[in-house]
Structure formats: C-alpha cells, structure tokens
Amino acid sequence: MVTNIMGKSFRGNVLVQAGLVQKFFGVGHKTAGEICSKLGFYPRMRMHQLDEPRILALTKELSTLKIETELRNEILQNIRIKHEIGSYQGMRHAQGLPVHGQRTRTNAKNAKKLNRLDRRI
Amino acid sequence: MYRLGLRGFHAGSVAAFKQKAKEQTVKMRTPKKGSGEYRNFRRAAAYSKFSKSASEVAVGTENLRIFAAPDLETPISEPSMVVFPDAVQASLVHMADFQPQQNNELFLQRASLLRDESSQIQNILKQASSSEQRALLTGPAGSGKSTLLAQAHAMAKLQNWIVLHIPRAEELIDGSTDAVASKSGAVFDQPMLSRRWAQRIAKANRDVLTSDDIKLLRSSSAKEDPVGSLTAFISQLENGDRPVLISADSLNAFVKTPFAANRSKENEPIYHADLQIPRILLDFLSAKRKFKHGAVLAATSGRIVSNDTIAIGLGHGSAPAYATPEEFDSELAAKLQGIREIAVSSFSPAETDVYLRYVAAAGLTEYSPELVAAKYAVSGNGNPRALLRSCVSFAL
Incomplete structure (x- = not known):
C-alpha cells in the first residue's frame, strides 16, 4: 500500500517519522519528531495508518516549512551571492576547491567533485 | 507468474538471463556477531506449534496432577507439578501468561511447579478480603516470576475473581500506541491501549463478568469512547465488592525509561505516570486506589536492565543524593513503599x-x-x- 504526501510516495510499512526524514530535503529527525508530536502521531505510527484528514494536516504542516526546492534554491542563491560580491568563499566555490580553509595538496576530493556555483544539492 | 513475465522478453535476453543465473554463485549470509544463539529460531519455535507433537504426560500420576478449586483450601507444603483446568488455561492464554521465552513448545500440557513462592501467593489471595494485599515479585532472569504470576491468575480464576492483567508493561510506554492529552490536561489518555486492554479483560473473564460489564467493555472496544468506558468499568469494580486481582509483568520497564516514547503536542516528554493506564496500575500498586476485596501483584522482568529504584522503594538501601531521574526515580520509589516483596529464588x-x-x-x-x-x-x-x-x- 502506498501513501502519497506532497508528491512523494511512501511504502505503507514505513514509520511516518522515518519516512519524512528519508524523503523530504530539509526535514531531519528533530523536525519530523516535532511535526508528529504536534499532529498527535505516535512514534511507531506507520504510513498506511494515515487517513485522508491526517495526510491533509501533515501536508499543511509541511507546506509551512522551507523544504525541498525552496531550501535548495536558497542554498544556491547564497552561493551565488557570495560569488557576486566577490568574496573568497564565492571564489572557492567557483574554483571547485574547499571553502573553509582546508588543505588542497592532498584530500579535497569532495570539494573538487561537488563545489561549483550551480552545485547539485 | 514467472512464465507470464518471461513471455514479454526478447529470446536473446532470456538466454543471457539464464546464463547469468547459472553462473551466479550463492552468497552466504555472514553470521551475526554475538553470543552465538540463533534468536530467530527461538522465536520461530515458540510460534510453530511444536507442542502438538510433544509427548503427553499422564495426568493424575505423581508427575502431574490437576490443580482444581478444592486444592486451594490446603496449604502447599511440597513441590508438585500441576496443570490447571481447561477453562482456566483458556483465560491464561487470553492474558498472555504463556510467553515465547518459556519454551512451552517442548510440552503438550502447560504445567507449572507449585513451590514455596506459590504458597505465598496463595496466602495473599486468601487474605485479600481482610487486609490490603500488594506484592511485587522480584528475582533474576528465568527464575519463574512470570510463571508465578500465571499461577496467581489461575488461583484467582479458580475462585471466580476478575483478573485485570497487563502482560508487558513496556508496551504502555514504548510509543507503539497513541497518547492523547485528556480534556483536563493532567493525564494523557491511551485510547488504543484502553481498547486492547478492554478486549483482553472481556475475553479472559468471560465466565465471571455480567452482561452489563461485557457490554461496557465492548463499547470500550468499539470506537466510541474506549477511555471513558474502561475508566467506568474500573470505577465500578472499585466501588463494588467483587474480588479483583490487578497485575502487571515487567514493571521495571517504568524504571528503565521513566519517560514514555510518546510526546505531548508541544513535543515535551511525558512521564510514565502521566499516562492513563500506567497511572491506573500505579494508583492501585501504591494503594491510592483500592478494591474492597482484591489484590495487586506485579513482577519485574529479568530481560529489562534497570537501576536501583525498585530495590530502594522496597526498602533495600537509601536514595542517592545526586541522582538524575534516569538513575533514580524518587516518585516511583515512593509508590512502592509498603509493598510486600516476594523474592523468587531458584529451585531447591x-x-x-x-x-x-x-x-x-x-x-x-x-x-x-x-x-x-x-x-x-x-x-x-x-x-x-x-x-x-x-x-x-x-x-x-
């Protein structure tokens, strides 16, 4: 049985709290716990136990948060601003090098792989 | 299904698949690190009805006898293996008195050994009308605390008592069921658990409950107002003079985790005694509420590692001065004061x-x-x- 919440589909036997953490960018264990407590979902509640009103309440709650595309755009925007104002961090992002003063003689593998202005998040 | 699925494939890819399947080596699962005990087997064995193929022990011999109502009059002086009448056994099954870790699958009959501690329990039930009877069974893992609770239930059922039993206290606080703030806000109601407990009570006590009681409990198990119906039923018992035994196993779950996994709407932790069913249990255990004719029995679990709260509550040692709630729960220890301890020892x-x-x-x-x-x-x-x-x- 599949439950759909805000365009994401969840397996029925997934814990609500864990499912939210897994599928929504910007929702961690803390936020998921807070949402579940607020809506009265008990800790071991599973996705298939969510009925229509509960899904609506959950959707309403999630829509108030800055998550998914909105959060990704904000992060990219912040990188872009750093570049535009000519800051060192912006430059390092553009060069694909570590931003926080790490060494580059060795290591820096992740930075070389990931850091760029239109970074994939 | 398999054949139908293959029909759509291209013949070449089917051949490739077959070749690949032939070449593929079987991956062995790496054994889990640990004590070497194969837990899954134990669990599977408990639920596999192996007991049906176990050999029967003749009843009425020196090895096994039936324990019926007249036996309650005579004190238990010598150890003996007994089996309870079928009707009582059915109630015990409904109360989840036979647990998977007890290796019941090895025997056809569900027999238990009457021992010194059994006679103490017999006395508690005998004196229930004259004085307040509260007891806690303590002892190491596998010493027979849950079996003694089952014997207490059987003895109570033989005397037509109403038995309210909570088989696993940890389930009350582990977040597997809901906890909703009540209207007054002081207690967190547990509708799902109330419904389940009401069903368990109704099934286990079918022979002694009146039709009105059953109706009340059924309305509790329906989706109407489980909490209200259960509360009303227990108040009825409290005000009436029917004999009642209220009991719980794994009481030290409250010590191990004083706060429930459930949280309030404000995401605050909930203390176990603020939940509806633990509160009912602890009220009777601490003699805040009483049955006119009844007893309260609880047992600790050897499975659950807990701190010294229970020992201190029972009067062994004094409370530590600088302890966090996780190290020592003074509120729970205070509730345990005055309870008789039945220390379950090993077999003689x-x-x-x-x-x-x-x-x-x-x-x-x-x-x-x-x-x-x-x-x-x-x-x-x-x-x-x-x-x-x-x-x-x-x-x-």
Missing part, C-alpha cells in the same frame, strides 16, 4: 527433582538421581530456565 534440590521427573516423563531427558545433582549444578543452583535449557541443549 527437592523442587529440581520434581521438575526433572516431569521433564523426563515428557521424554526430554532420562531421569536419575545423579542427573538431578548434575543439572542442579549446571543450571547455577536451580535456575528454572537454565535447567530446562540444559536438558534440551545438551545431555549429561
């Missing part, structure tokens, strides 16, 4: 002898006086669970 050599005669009669080992001495030593001076496992796991 005489009890081991009786028990091994029964085990031998069930075809699990061969009886000899030397075996009794050997098994007594192997099991750490008569720990019942270790004793049975030693009989099954390795022969001497």
Whole structure:
C-alpha cells in the first residue's frame, strides 16, 4: 500500500517519522519528531495508518516549512551571492576547491567533485 | 507468474538471463556477531506449534496432577507439578501468561511447579478480603516470576475473581500506541491501549463478568469512547465488592525509561505516570486506589536492565543524593513503599527433582538421581530456565 504526501510516495510499512526524514530535503529527525508530536502521531505510527484528514494536516504542516526546492534554491542563491560580491568563499566555490580553509595538496576530493556555483544539492 | 513475465522478453535476453543465473554463485549470509544463539529460531519455535507433537504426560500420576478449586483450601507444603483446568488455561492464554521465552513448545500440557513462592501467593489471595494485599515479585532472569504470576491468575480464576492483567508493561510506554492529552490536561489518555486492554479483560473473564460489564467493555472496544468506558468499568469494580486481582509483568520497564516514547503536542516528554493506564496500575500498586476485596501483584522482568529504584522503594538501601531521574526515580520509589516483596529464588534440590521427573516423563531427558545433582549444578543452583535449557541443549 502506498501513501502519497506532497508528491512523494511512501511504502505503507514505513514509520511516518522515518519516512519524512528519508524523503523530504530539509526535514531531519528533530523536525519530523516535532511535526508528529504536534499532529498527535505516535512514534511507531506507520504510513498506511494515515487517513485522508491526517495526510491533509501533515501536508499543511509541511507546506509551512522551507523544504525541498525552496531550501535548495536558497542554498544556491547564497552561493551565488557570495560569488557576486566577490568574496573568497564565492571564489572557492567557483574554483571547485574547499571553502573553509582546508588543505588542497592532498584530500579535497569532495570539494573538487561537488563545489561549483550551480552545485547539485 | 514467472512464465507470464518471461513471455514479454526478447529470446536473446532470456538466454543471457539464464546464463547469468547459472553462473551466479550463492552468497552466504555472514553470521551475526554475538553470543552465538540463533534468536530467530527461538522465536520461530515458540510460534510453530511444536507442542502438538510433544509427548503427553499422564495426568493424575505423581508427575502431574490437576490443580482444581478444592486444592486451594490446603496449604502447599511440597513441590508438585500441576496443570490447571481447561477453562482456566483458556483465560491464561487470553492474558498472555504463556510467553515465547518459556519454551512451552517442548510440552503438550502447560504445567507449572507449585513451590514455596506459590504458597505465598496463595496466602495473599486468601487474605485479600481482610487486609490490603500488594506484592511485587522480584528475582533474576528465568527464575519463574512470570510463571508465578500465571499461577496467581489461575488461583484467582479458580475462585471466580476478575483478573485485570497487563502482560508487558513496556508496551504502555514504548510509543507503539497513541497518547492523547485528556480534556483536563493532567493525564494523557491511551485510547488504543484502553481498547486492547478492554478486549483482553472481556475475553479472559468471560465466565465471571455480567452482561452489563461485557457490554461496557465492548463499547470500550468499539470506537466510541474506549477511555471513558474502561475508566467506568474500573470505577465500578472499585466501588463494588467483587474480588479483583490487578497485575502487571515487567514493571521495571517504568524504571528503565521513566519517560514514555510518546510526546505531548508541544513535543515535551511525558512521564510514565502521566499516562492513563500506567497511572491506573500505579494508583492501585501504591494503594491510592483500592478494591474492597482484591489484590495487586506485579513482577519485574529479568530481560529489562534497570537501576536501583525498585530495590530502594522496597526498602533495600537509601536514595542517592545526586541522582538524575534516569538513575533514580524518587516518585516511583515512593509508590512502592509498603509493598510486600516476594523474592523468587531458584529451585531447591527437592523442587529440581520434581521438575526433572516431569521433564523426563515428557521424554526430554532420562531421569536419575545423579542427573538431578548434575543439572542442579549446571543450571547455577536451580535456575528454572537454565535447567530446562540444559536438558534440551545438551545431555549429561
């Protein structure tokens, strides 16, 4: 049985709290716990136990948060601003090098792989 | 299904798939690190109805007898293996008194050993009308605390008592069911658990409850107002003069985790005594609420590692000065004051002898006086669970 919440589909036997953490960018264990407590979902509640009103309440709650595309755009925007104002961090992002003063003689593998202005998040 | 699925494939890809399947080596699962015990087997064995193929022990012999209502009048002086009447056994099953870790699958009958501690329980039930009876069974893992609770239930059922039993107290606080703030805000209601407990009570006490009681409990198990109906039922029992035994197993779950996994709407942790069903249980255990004619029994669990709260509450030692709630729960310790402790010890050599005669009669080992001495030593001076496992796991 599949439950759909805000365009994401969840397996029925997934814990609500864990499912939210897994599928929504910007929702961690803390936020998921807070949402579940607020809506009265008990800790071991599973996705298939969510009925229509509960899904609506959950959707309403999630829509108030800055998550998914909105959060990704904000992060990219912040990188872009750093570049535009000519800051060192912006430059390092553009060069694909570590931003926080790490060494580059060795290591820096992740930075070389990931850091760029239109970074994939 | 398999064939239908293949029909759509291209013939070449099917051949490639077959070749790949042939070449693929079977990956062996790496064994889990640990004590070497294969837990899944134990669990599977408990639920696999192996007991149906176990050999029967003749009832009415020196190895096994039926324990019926008239036996309650005579004090238990010698250890003996007993089996309870079928109707009582059915109630015990509804109360989840037979647990998977007890290796019940080895025997056809659900027998238990009447021992010193059983006579203490018999006395508690006898004196229930004259004085307040609250007791806590303590002892190491596998010493027979849950079995003694089951015996208490059987004795109570033989005397037509109403038994309210919570088989696993940890389930009340582990977040597997809901907890909703009540209208007053002081307590968190547990509708799902109320419904389940009401069903359990109705099934286990079908013979002694009136039709009105059943109706009330059924309305509790329906989706109407489970909390209100259960509360009303327990208040009725409290104000009436019917004999009631309220009991709970694994009470030390409250000590291990004083706060429930559930949280309030504000995401604040909930103290276990603020939940509806633990509160009912602890109210009766601390004598805040009383039945006119009744007893309260609880048992700790050897499975759950807990701190010294229960020992201190029972009067062994004094409270530590600088302890966090996780280290010492003063509120719970205060509730346990005045409770009689029944320290469940291991089997004595005489009890081991009786028990091994029964085990031998069930075809699990061969009886000899030397075996009794050997098994007594192997099991750490008569720990019942270790004793049975030693009989099954390795022969001497």
